[in-house]
Amino acid sequence: MQLKLAMIGFGVVGQGVAKILRDRQAHLKERYGAEFVITAVSDVKKGAVADPNGLDPKALLDHLDNHPDLTTFPAPERGWDALTTIRKANADVVVEVSWTDVKTGGAALGHLREAFACGKHVVTTNKGPMVVAPWEMLEAAARAGVEFRFEGTVMSGTPVINTAWKCLRGCEITGFSGILNGTTNFMLTRMEQGLTYQQALAEAQSLGYAEADPSGDVLGWDAAGKVVILTNTVLRKPLKLAEVQLASGITEITPAHIEEAKKTGERWKLVAQANVEDGTVKASVLAQRVPLSDPLAGVMGPTNAVTFHTDLLGPVTIVGAGAGQRETAFAVISDLLDIHATLLARQG
């Protein structure tokens, strides 16, 4: 089956999706019978082009290798903003991979609203709408009768949300605890290897893990956003960002703390968790000493992990990449293939 895509955002993740489509189209068609055709791209910085017959992903990427944006890329339509693209492109699926704002939801909130209003399926890796208005989004998709996937909002393409939804059906997930921020886990790993907090931060920044203003990572806000997404969509309990208990993140961890933990067979981790007790949610992102016997203790460097606590199966832990262009772009491909399989089954 062919699915036409409108890409809202063509930055790191959007171009990552284009790279996979450039390199794997034949494989995806042969293995899954899926053909994904980009018919529109709209990006606030790179510009916008659309072609109802499809834009060649290789040509788009080659153009951006040699030009700052898409304004000179040959296409029958150009200059459509995001909302126009969602309305006018002949797309089956809107792929929302624009800039993330977890405080307001950002422009992405409007993109998803418009996509659902237009009856388009949606795949997003954008945390903004799913932190700010997860229930509105889920309900809008259900009302519109369209498919909606957002695996890439937590732990990039590592299958966390889809595993909980599809492969843990039948047991009750009563809570989770995880390492949901790669930057801080990398820093803690390096501090355990002897670096100070400032040295570890500088290294994380030089490797591109941490931004110039690292507060979203080191204070725990980034992880808290992911706690909100998992709580609302996997635990199915309403939770707002302001309700996640935060302290100082990892900013007060010293080499002395780390040495002390080592002595008792423990390791400092920034643990993001939520649990349902008597129907109410308690959620937090706190630096904690985790015993080495806990699967989370062995998660080192920028890797992420989440342990789902279930009633019938006990704890189930998934460990994998938490970020990365290719890894997050894979989340989009994986979600597109899942929508493709769902639509195919529906055709009978």
Added chain:
Amino acid sequence: MQLKLAMIGFGVVGQGVAKILRDRQAHLKERYGAEFVITAVSDVKKGAVADPNGLDPKALLDHLDNHPDLTTFPAPERGWDALTTIRKANADVVVEVSWTDVKTGGAALGHLREAFACGKHVVTTNKGPMVVAPWEMLEAAARAGVEFRFEGTVMSGTPVINTAWKCLRGCEITGFSGILNGTTNFMLTRMEQGLTYQQALAEAQSLGYAEADPSGDVLGWDAAGKVVILTNTVLRKPLKLAEVQLASGITEITPAHIEEAKKTGERWKLVAQANVEDGTVKASVLAQRVPLSDPLAGVMGPTNAVTFHTDLLGPVTIVGAGAGQRETAFAVISDLLDIHATLLARQG
């Protein structure tokens, strides 16, 4: 949607399934719209009963609490053997949870063949047919146009096969390494805590982890069977049990070995793995020293884990229960819910 089940086998796993249905029928109906009705049970030891209108799981379990078998359980049909049950019961799904024989496939091989020939969907936790004839089974299901699930054959209900099939679509899984036998991992954990091999084995036997003849576990044959299943179904490469490289399992690990590994920041694990190199599979179950930074090193006690090596996403590790009545019965429920969702989507 209602799905009628014929249970082939009503031992530990079969009764575990009945327990979940007894306790969760209302929940499964409310959450997923799924109603599972047992219309036949056939077990070589417990006897066989069938009722086209449904057998109450609570009544079946209560009866077995007070009687050695089902011969006096009131039902319109009784005494059908497995093949007769598959042919004559008004079931949509055959749940094959009979006795496992990984050398010949056992009677289960015939049960699955008959179920596919009769056009029944199949859920099984039985390693036998999937070790001995995985491609025959997959192809028979495809030819019959029926759904076939076997999550419970590896790591009980911990979602491994379904995660690979459904949530890692789009990337190439080039290999895996795992801890696929809980008994040996429990023994290694206890040996690390100071027990000798013989003491650890005795404890594993007293806890019911190891059988009186523990050779299937300690020599690696059990794990090798799971390697065969994952290689054929997830890596999609043909591999026979005899082709898995085995040595002495964990039988030659001594406290001295364990101490030596500790000194270099390593830990002995019975690592089950397979990798595709230049199109050919290399598979083994060997005791190995694993660095503590490897996610598999932190997997302690009877817990199991598998790391899938993927091209787009890097390593993805899933850690969870490897055995247990409730955990394996959950695999059946989870697979039934997946079949239910697939059939529902197909109805449109």
